Amino acid sequence: MLTKPSQEPCEVSGCHAYNALLRRLDANDARVFRDATRTKKFPVGRTLFSQGETCEQLYFIESGLVGLRRSDENGNSALLRLCRAGESLGYRAITAGAAHQNTAEVLASSQVMIVSKSVLRWLAHRNTEFSGGFLGFALNALNQTEAICAELLTARLKDRLLSLLAMFDERVVGSESSQRFEIELPIQRKDLADLLGTNPASLSRTIARLHKDGDVRFNGRRVLVLKPEALKKEASRFWVQS
Amino acid sequence: MLTKPSQEPCEVSGCHAYNALLRRLDANDARVFRDATRTKKFPVGRTLFSQGETCEQLYFIESGLVGLRRSDENGNSALLRLCRAGESLGYRAITAGAAHQNTAEVLASSQVMIVSKSVLRWLAHRNTEFSGGFLGFALNALNQTEAICAELLTARLKDRLLSLLAMFDERVVGSESSQRFEIELPIQRKDLADLLGTNPASLSRTIARLHKDGDVRFNGRRVLVLKPEALKKEASRFWVQS
DNA sequence: TGGGCGCCTTGACCTCGGTCAAATCGCCAC
């Protein structure tokens, strides 16, 4: 995919963030950028980078799912949010010239494009608008993190779970209103629990309650949504315009 | 302060963010920027801008305290975080060309510098590194919001309160370890409760518990810290390096 | 000096969700 001499240099990858950066470069620099890109597959459980490390690379998620985790010295560890296909990672530490503030752990097997810091520095030096791209990434991340934060401040576990479910399927915001449909969860219960700030036991109980109320039926990682409007109501927070 | 012909153009205001932007401009543009700046005092309860509005101005907090609040259509409203003297507001909506995602409400009487969007646009057009400044602001905000998020995901109300107290006094991270000292809270209970994701009643009970345990003694807005090490332990999350 | 009005605290009550241990399920290798 990266080697084909594309006629339309704006769409050379399946990663939105990658394309957004590429669009800010002239043909020549775009070639440099593409040539410096390599692709790697990461299995579940692997980490792209760890909190405290200095940043060496810029990452672009082509497929899969990566979680950002933050720990403190008291031993607490929180799974802050998910990064999906199309997103970029590592730009924060590179731009700030600081260590990674979070650990990026692979939650579902992911295909990732990688560009080394040195190439990036070289390009950024020649293209001052380059940082405009990162600014866009940061603003999106900030908005989403604030949405999550707002939810943690106000919503109950049950509603947070519904809202999280809504994240995993774009049909939730689609038009086919009252149709039941199925979502395939890409991650396991422990991770879901971490994202919600709870533990697998409590999560399991909440799922049982939803089941009993007839809203949503869980079967392992398959989730049958019986009342889409319940999800829709909760979904809104996450879909800030990007 | 803004009119004096400064010899050292880097430090013309008491606002760190303002100075950071100014430093990215040459002498000429810096003058344009300064001349376009006006100062305004906002009393408690006023808002700088509201969620959903289009952004017309860039704000710099010289003194006081501003809170960012996010509401959703279900009627929930969360006070996300505090913006203190030195911070900038409004750059997100301007940069993204979108509406404000949050409401900025004045929690403690504030002195604010204001620059109109049109001037900013003009300057940003001539100075492509300008967005690098905003990127820095966004990365800081993101880090802090993540820290708050992590705390909400893992910590109990009591510990979140201690951590919030620590925010209000830099002595907490200082060296004078075991000395008791006093903090003057700039905001009222309701706002504290909102920041912690709780209500005044529960907050009051938590305060009473801290009082009984001999850690911290509240007297209205005056807080006597008896065991600084208790605060120190919690403070760490918020002081990510900027 | 005595309302009046916010702000804050307290009481009573109860639900949500945390904790720990045991049981069950699902999956893979042998």
Add this chain to the structure above:
DNA sequence: GTGGCGATTTGACCGAGGTCAAGGCGCCCA
């Protein structure tokens, strides 16, 4: 199949914190 192991659910228990209403306190103003 069968044992093993991790993932998930369930049970039993209980504590943190939500809710609503009443009470106290401080402050301003007439």
